[in-house]
Amino acid sequence: MDHRRFAEPLTLRGLEISNRLWMSPMCQYSAGGDGVPTNWHLVHYCSRAVGGAGMIMVESTAVGPKHRTTNHDLGLWDAAQVDGHKALAAQIKSFGSVAAVQLNSAGRKSSHMVPGVQGGQNTAVSVDDGGWVPLAPSARPFGNLAVPAEMTAADIDDVVDAFAAAAGNARDAGYDVVEVHAAHGYLLHQFLSPVSNGRKDEHGGTLENRMRLPLRVCQAVREAFPQDKPVFVRLTATDWVEGGITLEESTVFAQRLAGLGIDLLDVTSGALAVDAPPPNEPALNLEFAEVLKEAAGIAVAPVGQLSDPELLGNIFASSTVDAVIVGRALLRDPYFALRLATGQPKDRWPLQYHRAL
Numbered sequence: 001m002d003h004r005r006f007a008e009p010l011t012l013r014g015l016e017i018s019n020r021l022w023m024s025p026m027c028q029y030s031a032g033g034d035g036v037p038t039n040w041h042l043v044h045y046c047s048r049a050v051g052g053a054g055m056i057m058v059e060s061t062a063v064g065p066k067h068r069t070t071n072h073d074l075g076l077w078d079a080a081q082v083d084g085h086k087a088l089a090a091q092i093k094s095f096g097s098v099a100a101v102q103l104n105s106a107g108r109k110s111s112h113m114v115p116g117v118q119g120g121q122n123t124a125v126s127v128d129d130g131g132w133v134p135l136a137p138s139a140r141p142f143g144n145l146a147v148p149a150e151m152t153a154a155d156i157d158d159v160v161d162a163f164a165a166a167a168g169n170a171r172d173a174g175y176d177v178v179e180v181h182a183a184h185g186y187l188l189h190q191f192l193s194p195v196s197n198g199r200k201d202e203h204g205g206t207l208e209n210r211m212r213l214p215l216r217v218c219q220a221v222r223e224a225f226p227q228d229k230p231v232f233v234r235l236t237a238t239d240w241v242e243g244g245i246t247l248e249e250s251t252v253f254a255q256r257l258a259g260l261g262i263d264l265l266d267v268t269s270g271a272l273a274v275d276a277p278p279p280n281e282p283a284l285n286l287e288f289a290e291v292l293k294e295a296a297g298i299a300v301a302p303v304g305q306l307s308d309p310e311l312l313g314n315i316f317a318s319s320t321v322d323a324v325i326v327g328r329a330l331l332r333d334p335y336f337a338l339r340l341a342t343g344q345p346k347d348r349w350p351l352q353y354h355r356a357l
């Protein structure tokens, strides 16, 4: 097992990231209705920073109240939220990790229950119960969620402005990286995919039209975030469904993102359609990431079932990907990254823990 590349720093623009294993954004649904980070977020993210993840990507954070998935999502649209994120980002950085945040609009996947409560993500919250009517490219619902309203041209412009404002707020909060969420069936992915986008105007039909809003958003975020700090995009390599996005289309999207100055592609797949689960396989997005890197010529990091130490050793030894992004393994074990470094000098572990090693 060769984990040496794990500990090689990576520089993107003016930012040095201390290693190549990063925490994936994972919504905690633990904010109050105000969208401000809570003590849960502070302890949860800082545990993984102490645990040696080179980057902590704070979960899907909404760019406006109606862009949330639930009433308990984080937000970055007002001053109180910026203050809360300031404290969170500063603490993450104090433990040696890069502080990053994922910006999102949920589109047709908004206004549902918190996972684990009643029917969770499959149960809509009605307007009478504090929910809202979701906005989406077309009036095509996701599973049992509410039928969304088709967005107007003004709604589309508002989305661009909301992402740009949230990127400026992320800058003010002190984040080193922002990531635009254009995957997992959320709004920007809904525009990209013909499965969810049936529009007849300049935002529907051809790939060029379907990419129009996602590219505008990425360009606006790139312009709003400091030039010496990187911007990532989480994109889908494939929808795993007939008539959906294929690797061929995501390759074109990746190349266009590179042209906008996007620094890294966070490569995932699936979650656009209820009846199209991705294959249950280790490293399912690794080869997609390698293809997209070759085609777009920028840094890439795959996510998805990258939790076996031996598999990770092989990736660090021989893959062209620049980093790996880990989700659930880091929920199970905050020290996953430190354990992976077993065999390296114990000084990777915090001094306070040396007597246990």
Ligand SMILES: Cc1cc2nc3c(=O)[nH]c(=O)nc-3n(C[C@H](O)[C@H](O)[C@H](O)COP(=O)(O)O)c2cc1C
Residues within 6 Å of the ligand: 024, 025, 026, 027, 028, 059, 060, 102, 181, 184, 234, 268, 303, 304, 305, 306, 325, 326, 327, 328, 329
């Ligand atoms: C509890 C939970 C919350 C998640 N929330 C988000 C999110 O906020 N944004 C996102 O892009 N993906 C989210 N995901 C997906 C993960 O980031 C990741 O892509 C997925 O779990 C696959 O990686 P893994 O096999 O390492 O867990 C979530 C996953 C879980 C388990």
